[in-house]
Amino acid sequence: xxxxxxxxxxxxxxxxxxxxxxxxxxxxxxxxxxxxxxxxxxxxxxxxxxxxxxxxxxxxxxxxxxxxxxxxxxxxxxxxxxxxxxxxxxxxxxxxxxxxxxxxxxxxxxxxxxxxxxxxxxxxxxxxxxxxxxxxxxxxxxxxxxxxxxxxxxxxxxxxxxxxxxxxxxxxxxxxxxxxxxxxxxxxxxxxxxxxxxx
Amino acid sequence: xxxxxxxxxxxxxxxxxxxxxxxxxxxxxxxxxxxxxxxxxxxxxxxxxxxxxxxxxxxxxxxxxxxxxxxxxxxxxxxxxxxxxxxxxxxxxxxxxxxxxxxxxxxxxxxxxxxxxxxxxxxxxxxxxxxxxxxxxxxxxxxxxxxxxxxxxxxxxxxxxxxxxxxxxxxxxxxxxxxxxxxxxxxxxxxxxxxxxxx
DNA sequence: TGTACATCAGTGAACGCGCGTTCACTGATGTAC
DNA sequence: TGTACATCAGTGAACGCGCGTTCACTGATGTAC
Numbered sequence: 001x002x003x004x005x006x007x008x009x010x011x012x013x014x015x016x017x018x019x020x021x022x023x024x025x026x027x028x029x030x031x032x033x034x035x036x037x038x039x040x041x042x043x044x045x046x047x048x049x050x051x052x053x054x055x056x057x058x059x060x061x062x063x064x065x066x067x068x069x070x071x072x073x074x075x076x077x078x079x080x081x082x083x084x085x086x087x088x089x090x091x092x093x094x095x096x097x098x099x100x101x102x103x104x105x106x107x108x109x110x111x112x113x114x115x116x117x118x119x120x121x122x123x124x125x126x127x128x129x130x131x132x133x134x135x136x137x138x139x140x141x142x143x144x145x146x147x148x149x150x151x152x153x154x155x156x157x158x159x160x161x162x163x164x165x166x167x168x169x170x171x172x173x174x175x176x177x178x179x180x181x182x183x184x185x186x187x188x189x190x191x192x193x194x195x196x197x198x199x
Numbered sequence: 200x201x202x203x204x205x206x207x208x209x210x211x212x213x214x215x216x217x218x219x220x221x222x223x224x225x226x227x228x229x230x231x232x233x234x235x236x237x238x239x240x241x242x243x244x245x246x247x248x249x250x251x252x253x254x255x256x257x258x259x260x261x262x263x264x265x266x267x268x269x270x271x272x273x274x275x276x277x278x279x280x281x282x283x284x285x286x287x288x289x290x291x292x293x294x295x296x297x298x299x300x301x302x303x304x305x306x307x308x309x310x311x312x313x314x315x316x317x318x319x320x321x322x323x324x325x326x327x328x329x330x331x332x333x334x335x336x337x338x339x340x341x342x343x344x345x346x347x348x349x350x351x352x353x354x355x356x357x358x359x360x361x362x363x364x365x366x367x368x369x370x371x372x373x374x375x376x377x378x379x380x381x382x383x384x385x386x387x388x389x390x391x392x393x394x395x396x397x398x
Numbered sequence: 399t400g401t402a403c404a405t406c407a408g409t410g411a412a413c414g415c416g417c418g419t420t421c422a423c424t425g426a427t428g429t430a431c
Numbered sequence: 432t433g434t435a436c437a438t439c440a441g442t443g444a445a446c447g448c449g450c451g452t453t454c455a456c457t458g459a460t461g462t463a464c
Contacts, residue, residue: 186359
């Protein structure tokens with residue numbers, strides 16, 4: 001047990017603590033899989049600071065949770081972007097993007113739940129999540145433009161695809177005991193049947 | 200505010216209170232949309248009994264939540280069965296069953312969330328939910344047997360369908376602000392594209 | 399160079415609250431003799 | 432028919448706990464004069 005008083009960060013470096021707090025909150029949210037279960041005091045204990053110090057950086061508990069979710073969303077988008085950039089052609093890019101998201105979700109099931117199912121989301125919304133939706137629509141549109149998917153309304157197709165993929169990821173997390181087929185195979189069926197990709 | 204002591208149920212009718220408690224819990228869970236947020240004391244207040252009286256019927260809080268979920272599951276299965284029974288032919292029966300579940304989910308979004316996403320589920324599992332899964336597999340198999348859907352592994356197809364449908368219902372609840380297409384249309388696309396029904 | 403002072407980063411005690419659960423109890427009703 | 436007693440349905444006080452948030456404070460460091 002640390003009992004020493006924290007050595008304050010240097011002047012102008014107060015933001016370092018903010019990042020430490022967010023990092024701790026992200027880790028705990030992944031384990032808890034429920035934003036309501038995260039207590040500000042528990043986060044403070046994890047970082048070895050006084051509970052009140054959290055208020056130096058966040059106006060209240062919800063703001064802390066939202067900051068953690070914002071970071072998760074950025075990671076998720078970045079993982080998708082990287083995977084897509086490394087792919088050869090738009091069909092592969094779409095598939096790679098979604099597989100990257102699926103891998104992230106399977107590594108961080110608790111965070112995925114908080115990001116998509118949490119009560120904080122209900123109370124405040126998470127407008128920053130629009131970026132991820134937009135990326136999927138663009139990727140589907142690119143497939144249609146390149147002729148590897150039949151021309152259609154890209155937004156509708158993207159929504160159907162995201163719906164199925166989200167269902168696939170969420171259900172694997174929420175019902176781990178059902179006999180799930182391999183994620184990549186299920187995704188490929190969705191890409192063929194819902195988007196019309198040929199593979 | 201009721202301040203009078205509750206008039207005890209007649210001898211042998213203690214179970215009546217149990218049903219009242221479950222009913223209150225179901226109603227509150229629908230509003231809370233989160234099993235962790237339901238407090239045993241709040242349920243007791245809603246029924247106008249002492250908090251301790253809940254222990255006459257349930258060993259602990261989790262048992263109460265599970266009893267509430269069991270009742271919801273029964274309702275959901277019954278709604279599907281009734282709709283299917285009124286349908287003409289297996290394709291219509293499958294569609295009607297799922298539309299009935301979708302209607303139930305849209306009427307009781309909070310309960311749907313607790314049923315599928317809750318922490319209680321994580322802690323104890325809800326084995327009674329197998330019934331609903333089995334019903335979907337049977338309905339898909341019936342379509343294949345009647346030749347209205349191409350023969351395939353009914354379990355795999357049913358899992359894909361449930362995945363997509365669950366994603367559709369969950370996302371509508373969790374992201375109400377996205378521009379969702381009408382549920383019946385989206386479902387019909389899934390039935391055509393994933394199960395192979397012709398309509 | 400010295401010193402008063404502002405600023406920054408962080409603390410500790412205290413608040414009032416609702417929670418799950420335990421315990422010993424109450425009071426009406428049915429039953430054995 | 433009367434009465435002692437068991438049983439059933441439900442109560443009320445108390446426990447210890449962790450929570451979010453507030454408030455006035457501390458102590459080091461940089462800056463103006």
